[in-house]
Amino acid sequence: MFKFVWASVLKPADDGRLYQKMGLTLREVFAGGQFHFVGSARQTHDQPEGVVFHPIYSFSRRSLRRLLANVQFGWLLWRVRPDWIVVATVELLPAVVLYRCFSRCRVVYDVQENYALNVLHTSVYPRWMRRPLAWLLRLVEYAASFWLSGYILAERCYAHQLQKLIAQKPWVVVENTCLPCVPLPQHRLQPEGQSAAPIVCLLSGTLSPSYGTEQALLFFERLQASCPQVWLWVVGYCPEPSYRPRLKQRLAALPQTKWEGIDYFVPQARIQACYTQAHWAWLPYPVHGAFAERIPSKLFDCVAFQLPVLMAENEHWQAFLDSFPTKVGLCVPFAQADTFDYAEWVATWQQTAFFTNSFDPAPVLWSETAPRLVAFFQKLAAQGDTR
Known part of the structure; x- marks a missing residue:
């Protein structure tokens, strides 16, 4: 029985991409496996068979408690002992690498953000901190790349922005296409004819x-x-x-x-x-x-x-x-x-x-994107240890 761990930090454990799209899609392929989802507080109360949620994080983007995220995640990995790890944030890579040193599990990095660019071009962090922090994040990504089995890219542009990082490993672009949670409309909603209508x-x-x-x-x-x-x-x-x-x-x-x-x-x-x-x-x-x-x-x-x-x-x-x-x-x-x-x-x-x-x-629609994800994981599974 395969055990999967899907992990983020600031996003809910039942996040739309990791859980609702990728996780549940692969749950149908790896039937009978255990799927563990790590993140912050859940948005829903669904509990499908074979799915375990770990809402272990509860802090803001700039909280000092984020420094302990790796410790919490590393301890969870040793308890669960997964065969596959899909990690969706750069700050959890150190814990993944440490666990990978003592395990034959496969590790896939879901690149949802170009973190170094985000730090440099947004105002989340003070100006004096941005360049050294961006450099540190990129260093962590390069250091972890040796232990990874492959990359999932959430944006097509990452293929050239991160060309040097992903060059030596299998990768696939899996965009965040739409997974409808409510019925799609047959026609778009038109404003009413009256000029005063909202x-x-x-x-x-x-x-x-x-x-x-x-x-x-x-x-x-x-x-x-x-x-x-x-x-x-x-x-x-x-x-x-x-x-x-x-x-x-x-x-x-x-x-x-x-x-x-x-x-x-x-x-x-x-x-x-x-x-x-x-x-x-x-x-x-x-x-x-x-x-x-x-x-x-x-x-x-x-x-x-x-x-x-x-x-x-x-x-x-x-x-x-x-x-x-x-x-x-x-x-x-x-x-x-x-x-x-x-x-x-x-x-x-x-x-x-x-x-x-x-x-x-x-x-x-996600139904058009999902086969690309499935084919990528089936290819990695067939290759064995891809380190």
């Missing part, structure tokens, strides 16, 4: 200045002057405790807003239910080194749910939007909220038709 815009997922949340709120504030019927729903989790009170105050001061979450993770099923009730999704990610080439997972979700998106201007995101046979969204300069011509833009998007053709969501 137009609901949805800002969901990670809420942080580094993810463009402040720019989105300023954009919404300015947009209301030209489009007074617009509403903003904010549904998601804020990983920065110091920003949460400020975000709540900001939302309370803005008319026609409502929010859910902020202090806690919002289950994916709830966010997807909001997709079916909104008219627009806002993805205001800033265009810098950490985000510029990535395709956000919410973009796959919104397209699958036929929810038009507003994204920051970026050639990579524009190319993705243009790859569909029908109009699925627009790029706007969220960063230029003070100088943007809202009246002209509102007139333009009100005349634009979205999802007009017979739309097939298959290319953005």
